[in-house]
Amino acid sequence: MIVAFEDVSYSYRRKPALTNLNWTVSEGITGLVGPNGAGKSTMLALLVGLRKPKSGRVTVGGTGSGTRRRVGYLPQRFSLVPSMTVRNTVVYAAWLNGLDRRAAEAAADRALELVDLSDRADSAVRTLSGGLRQRAGIAAAVAHEPEIVVLDEPTVGLDPGQRVRIRRVIERIGMNHTVVLSTHLVEDVVNLCPTVSVLDAGSLRFHGPLTELVDGAEVSATNLEQAYERLLGQEDT
Ligand SMILES: Nc1ncnc2c1ncn2[C@@H]1O[C@H](COP(=O)(O)OP(=O)(O)OP(=O)(O)O)[C@@H](O)[C@H]1O
Numbered sequence: 001m002i003v004a005f006e007d008v009s010y011s012y013r014r015k016p017a018l019t020n021l022n023w024t025v026s027e028g029i030t031g032l033v034g035p036n037g038a039g040k041s042t043m044l045a046l047l048v049g050l051r052k053p054k055s056g057r058v059t060v061g062g063t064g065s066g067t068r069r070r071v072g073y074l075p076q077r078f079s080l081v082p083s084m085t086v087r088n089t090v091v092y093a094a095w096l097n098g099l100d101r102r103a104a105e106a107a108a109d110r111a112l113e114l115v116d117l118s119d120r121a122d123s124a125v126r127t128l129s130g131g132l133r134q135r136a137g138i139a140a141a142v143a144h145e146p147e148i149v150v151l152d153e154p155t156v157g158l159d160p161g162q163r164v165r166i167r168r169v170i171e172r173i174g175m176n177h178t179v180v181l182s183t184h185l186v187e188d189v190v191n192l193c194p195t196v197s198v199l200d201a202g203s204l205r206f207h208g209p210l211t212e213l214v215d216g217a218e219v220s221a222t223n224l225e226q227a228y229e230r231l232l233g234q235e236d237t
Pocket residue numbers: 012015016017034035036037038039040041042043
Protein backbone atom coordinates (compact mmCIF):
# COMPACT_ATOMS: atom_id res chain seq x y z
CA MET A 1 0.00 0.00 0.00
CA ILE A 2 1.46 3.35 -1.03
CA VAL A 3 -1.10 5.95 -0.01
CA ALA A 4 -3.30 5.64 3.06
CA PHE A 5 -6.03 7.92 4.36
CA GLU A 6 -6.91 6.97 7.93
CA ASP A 7 -10.18 8.40 9.22
CA VAL A 8 -9.58 11.66 7.36
CA SER A 9 -11.99 14.58 7.64
CA TYR A 10 -11.71 17.97 5.99
CA SER A 11 -13.96 21.00 6.02
CA TYR A 12 -13.88 24.45 4.45
CA ARG A 13 -14.70 26.75 7.35
CA ARG A 14 -17.55 24.78 8.85
CA LYS A 15 -18.71 23.08 5.67
CA PRO A 16 -17.63 19.41 5.63
CA ALA A 17 -16.00 18.29 2.37
CA LEU A 18 -14.70 14.85 3.46
CA THR A 19 -15.96 12.80 6.40
CA ASN A 20 -14.03 10.01 8.18
CA LEU A 21 -12.50 8.75 4.99
CA ASN A 22 -10.48 5.54 4.88
CA TRP A 23 -8.78 4.96 1.55
CA THR A 24 -5.73 3.07 0.33
CA VAL A 25 -4.00 3.18 -3.03
CA SER A 26 -1.60 0.52 -4.28
CA GLU A 27 0.43 0.12 -7.49
CA GLY A 28 -1.19 0.71 -10.87
CA ILE A 29 -3.79 3.24 -11.96
CA THR A 30 -6.67 4.05 -9.62
CA GLY A 31 -9.58 6.08 -10.97
CA LEU A 32 -11.23 8.57 -8.62
CA VAL A 33 -14.74 9.42 -9.74
CA GLY A 34 -17.83 11.08 -8.33
CA PRO A 35 -20.31 13.87 -8.98
CA ASN A 36 -19.37 17.57 -8.94
CA GLY A 37 -18.60 18.68 -5.42
CA ALA A 38 -18.07 15.10 -4.15
CA GLY A 39 -14.68 16.07 -2.72
CA LYS A 40 -12.27 14.61 -5.31
CA SER A 41 -10.05 17.70 -5.65
CA THR A 42 -10.01 18.09 -1.87
CA MET A 43 -8.85 14.47 -1.56
CA LEU A 44 -6.09 15.08 -4.09
CA ALA A 45 -4.99 18.28 -2.33
CA LEU A 46 -4.65 16.26 0.90
CA LEU A 47 -2.80 13.50 -0.92
CA VAL A 48 -0.22 15.85 -2.43
CA GLY A 49 0.21 17.74 0.85
CA LEU A 50 -1.32 21.07 -0.25
CA ARG A 51 -3.90 20.78 2.53
CA LYS A 52 -3.72 19.15 5.95
CA PRO A 53 -6.56 17.00 7.31
CA LYS A 54 -8.64 18.57 10.10
CA SER A 55 -8.54 15.11 11.68
CA GLY A 56 -7.08 11.75 10.75
CA ARG A 57 -3.85 11.00 8.90
CA VAL A 58 -2.60 10.86 5.31
CA THR A 59 0.53 8.80 4.68
CA VAL A 60 2.54 8.25 1.51
CA GLY A 61 4.87 5.23 1.50
CA GLY A 62 4.18 4.72 5.21
CA THR A 63 5.18 8.22 6.29
CA GLY A 64 3.41 11.54 6.70
CA SER A 65 6.49 13.62 5.86
CA GLY A 66 8.42 14.42 2.70
CA THR A 67 5.30 13.92 0.61
CA ARG A 68 6.00 16.66 -1.92
CA ARG A 69 8.91 15.04 -3.72
CA ARG A 70 7.34 11.60 -3.68
CA VAL A 71 4.30 12.90 -5.52
CA GLY A 72 3.90 14.46 -8.97
CA TYR A 73 0.75 16.53 -9.32
CA LEU A 74 -1.11 17.88 -12.32
CA PRO A 75 -3.88 20.13 -10.95
CA GLN A 76 -7.16 20.62 -12.79
CA ARG A 77 -6.09 24.16 -13.67
CA PHE A 78 -2.45 25.04 -14.05
CA SER A 79 -0.58 27.78 -15.81
CA LEU A 80 2.65 27.59 -17.77
CA VAL A 81 4.75 30.58 -18.80
CA PRO A 82 3.73 31.18 -22.46
CA SER A 83 7.12 32.49 -23.59
CA MET A 84 9.15 29.68 -22.03
CA THR A 85 10.19 26.68 -24.13
CA VAL A 86 8.60 23.34 -23.36
CA ARG A 87 11.96 21.92 -22.30
CA ASN A 88 12.79 24.80 -19.94
CA THR A 89 9.31 24.53 -18.43
CA VAL A 90 9.97 20.91 -17.52
CA VAL A 91 13.58 21.58 -16.40
CA TYR A 92 12.28 24.33 -14.10
CA ALA A 93 9.60 22.04 -12.62
CA ALA A 94 12.18 19.32 -11.93
CA TRP A 95 14.51 21.90 -10.34
CA LEU A 96 11.66 23.19 -8.14
CA ASN A 97 11.20 19.60 -7.00
CA GLY A 98 14.77 19.40 -5.77
CA LEU A 99 16.89 18.20 -8.72
CA ASP A 100 20.08 20.13 -9.50
CA ARG A 101 20.35 21.79 -12.90
CA ARG A 102 22.15 18.99 -14.72
CA ALA A 103 19.88 16.29 -13.27
CA ALA A 104 16.83 18.44 -14.07
CA GLU A 105 17.90 18.74 -17.72
CA ALA A 106 18.35 14.99 -18.09
CA ALA A 107 15.06 14.37 -16.27
CA ALA A 108 13.23 16.82 -18.56
CA ASP A 109 14.46 15.01 -21.67
CA ARG A 110 13.25 11.67 -20.26
CA ALA A 111 9.88 13.16 -19.26
CA LEU A 112 9.34 14.75 -22.69
CA GLU A 113 10.05 11.41 -24.32
CA LEU A 114 7.57 9.73 -21.97
CA VAL A 115 4.79 12.13 -23.04
CA ASP A 116 5.79 12.06 -26.73
CA LEU A 117 6.76 15.71 -26.81
CA SER A 118 10.50 15.56 -27.55
CA ASP A 119 9.93 16.99 -31.02
CA ARG A 120 8.41 20.16 -29.47
CA ALA A 121 11.05 20.62 -26.75
CA ASP A 122 12.28 23.90 -28.23
CA SER A 123 8.84 25.35 -29.02
CA ALA A 124 7.42 28.13 -26.87
CA VAL A 125 4.56 26.95 -24.66
CA ARG A 126 2.22 29.50 -26.29
CA THR A 127 2.42 27.59 -29.61
CA LEU A 128 1.03 24.35 -28.13
CA SER A 129 -2.52 23.09 -28.68
CA GLY A 130 -4.61 22.12 -25.62
CA GLY A 131 -3.59 18.45 -25.82
CA LEU A 132 0.12 19.22 -26.17
CA ARG A 133 -0.07 21.74 -23.34
CA GLN A 134 -1.64 19.07 -21.15
CA ARG A 135 1.17 16.67 -22.06
CA ALA A 136 3.75 19.36 -21.17
CA GLY A 137 1.96 19.71 -17.79
CA ILE A 138 2.19 15.95 -17.25
CA ALA A 139 5.91 16.00 -18.15
CA ALA A 140 6.43 18.78 -15.59
CA ALA A 141 4.58 16.71 -12.97
CA VAL A 142 6.59 13.51 -13.53
CA ALA A 143 10.07 14.84 -14.36
CA HIS A 144 11.45 14.49 -10.81
CA GLU A 145 10.48 10.79 -10.94
CA PRO A 146 7.95 10.70 -8.13
CA GLU A 147 6.56 7.38 -6.90
CA ILE A 148 3.00 8.62 -7.18
CA VAL A 149 1.48 10.65 -9.99
CA VAL A 150 -1.76 12.48 -9.27
CA LEU A 151 -3.72 13.73 -12.28
CA ASP A 152 -6.82 15.87 -11.75
CA GLU A 153 -9.06 15.74 -14.84
CA PRO A 154 -6.21 15.53 -17.39
CA THR A 155 -8.53 14.82 -20.34
CA VAL A 156 -11.08 17.56 -19.71
CA GLY A 157 -11.75 19.92 -22.62
CA LEU A 158 -9.75 17.88 -25.13
CA ASP A 159 -11.01 16.58 -28.45
CA PRO A 160 -11.38 12.77 -28.83
CA GLY A 161 -8.07 12.32 -30.69
CA GLN A 162 -6.14 14.25 -28.04
CA ARG A 163 -7.89 12.29 -25.29
CA VAL A 164 -6.76 9.01 -26.84
CA ARG A 165 -3.16 10.27 -26.98
CA ILE A 166 -3.22 11.49 -23.37
CA ARG A 167 -4.61 8.10 -22.30
CA ARG A 168 -1.68 6.38 -24.02
CA VAL A 169 0.69 8.61 -22.05
CA ILE A 170 -1.10 7.88 -18.76
CA GLU A 171 -1.04 4.15 -19.50
CA ARG A 172 2.72 4.35 -20.05
CA ILE A 173 3.23 6.29 -16.80
CA GLY A 174 1.11 3.69 -14.97
CA MET A 175 3.58 0.95 -15.94
CA ASN A 176 6.15 2.15 -13.41
CA HIS A 177 4.31 4.64 -11.19
CA THR A 178 1.32 4.55 -8.92
CA VAL A 179 -1.23 6.82 -10.59
CA VAL A 180 -4.36 8.42 -9.12
CA LEU A 181 -6.56 9.74 -11.90
CA SER A 182 -9.54 11.94 -11.08
CA THR A 183 -11.96 12.03 -14.00
CA HIS A 184 -15.57 12.55 -15.02
CA LEU A 185 -15.19 10.48 -18.18
CA VAL A 186 -16.30 6.87 -18.06
CA GLU A 187 -14.09 6.18 -21.10
CA ASP A 188 -11.02 7.19 -19.07
CA VAL A 189 -11.97 4.71 -16.36
CA VAL A 190 -12.85 1.89 -18.76
CA ASN A 191 -9.63 2.31 -20.72
CA LEU A 192 -7.18 3.01 -17.92
CA CYS A 193 -8.26 2.03 -14.42
CA PRO A 194 -8.23 -1.54 -13.10
CA THR A 195 -9.15 -0.07 -9.69
CA VAL A 196 -11.75 2.59 -9.03
CA SER A 197 -12.87 4.70 -6.07
CA VAL A 198 -16.31 6.32 -6.14
CA LEU A 199 -16.74 9.35 -3.91
CA ASP A 200 -20.06 10.97 -3.11
CA ALA A 201 -20.73 13.84 -0.71
CA GLY A 202 -17.38 13.41 1.01
CA SER A 203 -17.66 9.64 1.57
CA LEU A 204 -16.33 6.69 -0.40
CA ARG A 205 -19.17 4.67 -1.84
CA PHE A 206 -16.99 2.08 -3.55
CA HIS A 207 -13.32 1.19 -3.71
CA GLY A 208 -12.12 -1.91 -5.50
CA PRO A 209 -11.63 -3.60 -8.86
CA LEU A 210 -13.56 -2.12 -11.76
CA THR A 211 -14.88 -5.61 -12.57
CA GLU A 212 -16.51 -5.70 -9.12
CA LEU A 213 -18.15 -2.31 -9.66
CA VAL A 214 -19.80 -3.55 -12.86
CA ASP A 215 -20.85 -6.67 -10.96
CA GLY A 216 -18.86 -9.12 -13.07
CA ALA A 217 -20.38 -7.82 -16.32
CA GLU A 218 -18.19 -6.87 -19.28
CA VAL A 219 -16.29 -3.64 -18.56
CA SER A 220 -17.83 -1.08 -20.92
CA ALA A 221 -18.85 2.58 -20.76
CA THR A 222 -22.55 1.60 -20.72
CA ASN A 223 -22.16 -0.94 -17.92
CA LEU A 224 -20.06 1.48 -15.91
CA GLU A 225 -22.62 4.27 -16.29
CA GLN A 226 -25.33 1.88 -15.12
CA ALA A 227 -23.21 0.85 -12.14
CA TYR A 228 -22.73 4.53 -11.16
CA GLU A 229 -26.45 5.08 -11.46
CA ARG A 230 -27.21 2.12 -9.19
CA LEU A 231 -24.59 3.21 -6.69
CA LEU A 232 -25.33 6.93 -6.59
CA GLY A 233 -28.99 6.91 -7.55
CA GLN A 234 -28.51 9.51 -10.26
CA GLU A 235 -27.60 9.72 -13.92
CA ASP A 236 -24.81 12.31 -13.95
CA THR A 237 -21.41 11.37 -12.61
N1 LIG B 1 -11.76 26.67 -1.53
C1 LIG B 1 -12.98 26.27 -1.14
N2 LIG B 1 -13.69 26.99 -0.26
C2 LIG B 1 -14.91 26.60 0.17
N3 LIG B 1 -15.51 25.45 -0.23
C3 LIG B 1 -14.85 24.69 -1.11
C4 LIG B 1 -13.55 25.06 -1.62
N4 LIG B 1 -13.14 24.08 -2.47
C5 LIG B 1 -14.12 23.16 -2.51
N5 LIG B 1 -15.15 23.53 -1.70
C6 LIG B 1 -16.39 22.76 -1.46
O1 LIG B 1 -16.01 21.47 -0.98
C7 LIG B 1 -16.81 20.44 -1.57
C8 LIG B 1 -15.91 19.48 -2.34
O2 LIG B 1 -15.32 20.19 -3.45
P1 LIG B 1 -14.23 19.53 -4.42
O3 LIG B 1 -13.77 20.61 -5.34
O4 LIG B 1 -13.23 18.80 -3.62
O5 LIG B 1 -15.14 18.47 -5.20
P2 LIG B 1 -14.87 17.74 -6.61
O6 LIG B 1 -15.39 16.34 -6.44
O7 LIG B 1 -13.44 17.88 -6.98
O8 LIG B 1 -15.79 18.56 -7.60
P3 LIG B 1 -15.63 18.80 -9.20
O9 LIG B 1 -15.85 17.47 -9.83
O10 LIG B 1 -16.73 19.77 -9.49
O11 LIG B 1 -14.25 19.35 -9.44
C9 LIG B 1 -17.83 21.17 -2.46
O12 LIG B 1 -19.00 21.35 -1.72
C10 LIG B 1 -17.16 22.50 -2.74
O13 LIG B 1 -18.13 23.52 -2.95
